[in-house]
Amino acid sequence: MRIRRKCIDVLLAFVFGLFALFTVRYIHARSQPERYCRFPMVAEPHWSRKVGNVELDSVFFVVLTSAAGSRRLGATQTWLRHIKRNRFIIASDRDYHYTREQTWPIAEGKKKRVDGAYRVFAAMHQLYEQDTQFKWLVTADDDTWLNIPELLRFLDGLDEESEVMAGYIWDRVVIPLPSFSGGAGIVFSKPAFVTTMAELWDLPRVIVESHDVVLDADHIDSLITPERWAHDEIISRKIYHTNITRLHSPRFHPFMLPDHLAKNPSEIHSAVSFHYASVVMCDFEKVIFP
Numbered sequence: 001m002r003i004r005r006k007c008i009d010v011l012l013a014f015v016f017g018l019f020a021l022f023t024v025r026y027i028h029a030r031s032q033p034e035r036y037c038r039f040p041m042v043a044e045p046h047w048s049r050k051v052g053n054v055e056l057d058s059v060f061f062v063v064l065t066s067a068a069g070s071r072r073l074g075a076t077q078t079w080l081r082h083i084k085r086n087r088f089i090i091a092s093d094r095d096y097h098y099t100r101e102q103t104w105p106i107a108e109g110k111k112k113r114v115d116g117a118y119r120v121f122a123a124m125h126q127l128y129e130q131d132t133q134f135k136w137l138v139t140a141d142d143d144t145w146l147n148i149p150e151l152l153r154f155l156d157g158l159d160e161e162s163e164v165m166a167g168y169i170w171d172r173v174v175i176p177l178p179s180f181s182g183g184a185g186i187v188f189s190k191p192a193f194v195t196t197m198a199e200l201w202d203l204p205r206v207i208v209e210s211h212d213v214v215l216d217a218d219h220i221d222s223l224i225t226p227e228r229w230a231h232d233e234i235i236s237r238k239i240y241h242t243n244i245t246r247l248h249s250p251r252f253h254p255f256m257l258p259d260h261l262a263k264n265p266s267e268i269h270s271a272v273s274f275h276y277a278s279v280v281m282c283d284f285e286k287v288i289f290p
Contacts, residue, residue, distance in 0.1 A: 182232030
């Protein structure tokens with residue numbers, strides 16, 4: 001009987017010991033910054049934040065995210081760590097407490113996948129309302145990896161004063177018109193951004209450009225239907241008959257093959273983006289910034 005009692009006491013002590021150990025480790029983990037990469041990134045890699053005439057601070061980034069923490073961490077701890085100020089990482093209001101990133105009242109309740117376009121347009125609306133100063137706008141998903149040095153080199157070959165958009169363009173695959181891949185990233189020059197806003201809000205470009213009108217945020221609802229809910233599709237339809245120059249580049253990758261890193265390591269250096277790259281963002285970043 002005594003032996004049995006002693007065994008129970010030892011077992012209880014062991015269980016309570018394990019509980020205390022895991023509690024301490026949990027509290028310690030919660031007090032530390034979340035880490036996505038299995039290896040530490042170079043804190044501040046030495047590279048030029050200006051390529052030719054394009055400075056990184058002249059580019060604004062809008063990244064669509066959600067409460068899926070791992071995807072957000074992958075982006076913020078790899079390529080987004082280079083962008084300190086000029087960025088909106090926009091979630092719905094209900095996701096805000098998870099992401100601790102940017103959201104707005106007009107995105108209230110918009111957390112479904114089909115509401116992604118609403119949140120992108122809300123960010124663009126905010127940029128317009130604040131008259132944000134930038135020369136280039138880049139929209140992407142939180143599972144998109146952007147090669148920032150190569151993006152700057154790509155932009156240096158474009159005319160910032162002209163109406164130009166760039167990215168990967170599907171040739172009548174998604175819709176009956178040429179359509180940008182939002183996941184691969186879409187680049188807008190500032191003039192193209194103004195024209196796009198005019199088309200989205202069905203207003204003359206000159207009025208939108210002069211800021212003589214306050215854009216109605218409620219209008220965003222009318223842009224999205226059950227059949228047309230992806231922001232890249234809506235934008236591609238709206239700008240189809242404009243004078244915006246649309247550039248297709250295979251350096252924007254709409255898909256990420258799992259073995260791409262092993263088979264084509266040199267292509268990583270020349271690529272501007274890879275979509276669906278959550279699991280390899282850290283590896284890509286190590287290639288660019290060893």
